[in-house]
Structure formats: C-alpha cells, structure tokens
Amino acid sequence: MKLPICSFDAKIGVLCPKCELKLRNGELTRTDVDISFMLAKLVGKLPLLDKITLKRALEVDGEIVLLLGQGDISLIRSNPGFVEELQTALGRRVWLTEGESDDRKFIESLIFPARVMTMNTVWLPDGSKIMKVNIPGRRTSKFPIDLEKVKRIVKETRGIDLVVRFER
Ligand SMILES: [Zn+2]
Numbered sequence: 224m225k226l227p228i229c230s231f232d233a234k235i236g237v238l239c240p241k242c243e244l245k246l247r248n249g250e251l252t253r254t255d256v257d258i259s260f261m262l263a264k265l266v267g268k269l270p271l272l273d274k275i276t277l278k279r280a281l282e283v284d285g286e287i288v289l290l291l292g293q294g295d296i297s298l299i300r301s302n303p304g305f306v307e308e309l310q311t312a313l314g315r316r317v318w319l320t321e322g323e324s325d326d327r328k329f330i331e332s333l334i335f336p337a338r339v340m341t342m343n344t345v346w347l348p349d350g351s352k353i354m355k356v357n358i359p360g361r362r363t364s365k366f367p368i369d370l371e372k373v374k375r376i377v378k379e380t381r382g383i384d385l386v387v388r389f390e391r
Contacts, residue, residue: 224262224263224266224272224273224274224275224276224277225275225276225277225292226259226262226263226276226277227251227255227256227259227277227278227279227280228242228245228251228255228256228259229241229242230263232259233259233260233262233263234263236260238256242256252279252280252281254280254281254282255277255279255280257280258277258280258287258289259277259280261313262277265309265312265313268308268312269305269308269309269312271298271299271302271305272309274295274298275291275292275295275298275299276291276292276295277289277290277291277292278290278291278292278322278323279322281379281380283318283372283375283376283379284372284375285315286315286316286317286318286372287313287315287316287317287318288317288318288319288320288376288380289317289318289319289320290320290321290322290380291319291320291321291322292321292322292323293321293323293324294321295319295321296319296320296321296332299319300335306319318333318372318373318376319332320332320333326342326344326354326381326383327339327342329377329380329381330342330354330356330373330377330385333368333373333376333377334356334358334368334370334373336367337358337366337367337368338358338359339356339357339358340357340358340359340390341355341356341357342354342355342356342357343355351382351384352382352383352384353383353384353385353386354377354383354384354385354386355386355388356385356386356387356388357387357388357389357390358387358388358389358390359389359390359391360389360390360391361389361391362389370387373385373387374387
C-alpha cells in the first residue's frame with residue numbers, strides 16, 4: 224500500500240527521521256501517520272489495500288476520511304463488501320474520495336450511491352467558493368448519506384461551502 228509515510232515506517236510502527244521532520248513541519252499530520260499505521264496492519268486481512276494509495280487522512284467528528292489516489296475509487300467499487308470490512312476493522316465510519324480529483328468527482332464520491340444531477344460553482348466577492356449540488360428525487364428518511372457530514376468534509380478538505388438541493 225502506498226502511504227504518506229515510508230512503507231518501512233508503517234510496517235514497524237515508528238517514524239524515520241525524515242517522516243518525523245515532515246510531521247513536525249506540517250507536511251504530514253498526526254492523523255495521516257496514525258491512519259497509515261492502522262491501514263498497514265490491515266493489508267494482510269484486506270489485500271485490496273495493497274493496490275490503493277493513501278494521500279491524506281483526516282478525522283471529522285470521529286469519522287475517518289481517506290483521500291486516495293486516482294482510480295482507487297472505481298477499484299474499490301468493483302470489490303463489494305470492502306468498505307464495510309474496512310469500517311468494521313477500523314471500528315468507524317469511513318469516507319472515501321480521491322485526493323486530487325476535480326471538485327465534482329471529489330463530491331460525487333462522498334455522496335455515492337446518491338447521484339449528482341447538476342453542480343454549479345459560485346464565487347463570492349471575498350474569493351470563497353460555494354458549490355450548489357442538485358440531487359435528483361425527493362429527500363426521504365431513507366436517504367443513505369449524512370449530508371451535513373459531507374458538507375463538513377468538503378469544507379475542511381477543499382474550503383468549499385456546499386449547498387445541497389433535491390430536485391424532482
Ligand atoms: Zn519514513
């Protein structure tokens with residue numbers, strides 16, 4: 224598995240001086256390191272992890288957000304059950320998206336399996352960005368995604384304010 228820390232460090236659970244320095248100067252966060260250690264331990268149990276790249280990890284309200292490499296989301300979706308097993312192993316809800324994809328794809332991965340109908344970007348005079356996302360259909364109590372959580376994740380990772388609407 225490709226991690227933001229060296230694979231040797233991940234294996235032994237200790238950071239080398241180089242990664243330690245990255246952590247101290249803010250290139251890596253404590254969460255990046257902790258989640259890297261956790262995932263490295265799970266590779267034996269969940270071999271798909273070995274094909275995945277972790278770019279960054281963060282925690283939002285005690286839930287885990289993994290920013291992955293390009294192509295990783297479709298790889299994971301072609302392996303049903305993987306996300307559930309990962310969540311069980313980590314004991315927490317895990318959100319997955321690709322760290323370097325464009326805003327639309329980034330948000331679509333978080334909202335999956337719901338679909339995005341349209342997405343518009345609005346720039347405010349102060350330079351901040353709002354994205355208006357329309358989801359087809361009516362919002363019911365069965366809607367599977369915690370949209371408030373998605374909004375927080377998008378704000379924390381990309382600095383974008385999301386406005387979600389359901390449209391029929
Ligand atoms: Zn290292």
